[in-house]
Amino acid sequence: MKVTGPGGIGSSSGARPARGADGEGFRIITPESAGGAGQVSNVSATRGVMGVEALIALQDVGGPLERKRRAVRRAGRILDVLGEIKVGLLEGELSSAELDRLRRAIRDERDATEDPGLEAVLDEIELRAAVEMAKLERSARAA
Structure with missing residues (x-):
């Protein structure tokens, strides 16, 4: 509709063609x-x-980029725990909870890796964590 002035409404064009049920207007059928x-x-x-x-x-x-992101995230988690353990060793206040977190992080990483080199590094870290845990248990018994 078209407003023509203060009092009138007029039609600006003729009636519109009906559209199909699918919402399409003009269509050529081949x-x-x-x-x-x-x-x-x-x-x-x-x-x-x-x-x-x-x-x-x-x-x-996931693509290779996504797998790499996840691996870097998991490796970062292990490195964070190792950093906390290093600080604890230097301060002489290493807790068994930190070593347990390291064991869990390594166990989670082991499930997702197929690299023999990485497996060897994880074995060494796990062995060192077990040695430190044994030292803590031994000092706790002696005290």
Whole structure:
């Protein structure tokens, strides 16, 4: 509608053509689209489900960059705990809770690694943590 002045409303154009139920206006029907219209709707219905499954699978696997980010995050966690243990050793106030956190961090990392070099380093860290734990237990018994 068009407002023409203070008192009148007039029509600015003729009636609009009715749109189809699918919300599309003007459309050219070609022989390819007319014959395969049923097939297209079936494919589009399953395509949405397959897309979601593919996205979930991609999120689980992750690319090489995502795997590297997770590995760096886990390694950072182990290095943080090792730093706290180093400070505790230097101050003479090492607690068994810190050593236990280190054991858990190493155990979590072991589940996600397939590198023999990294496995060897984790073995050495775990052995040293066990030695320090034994020292703490021995000094606790002596006191």
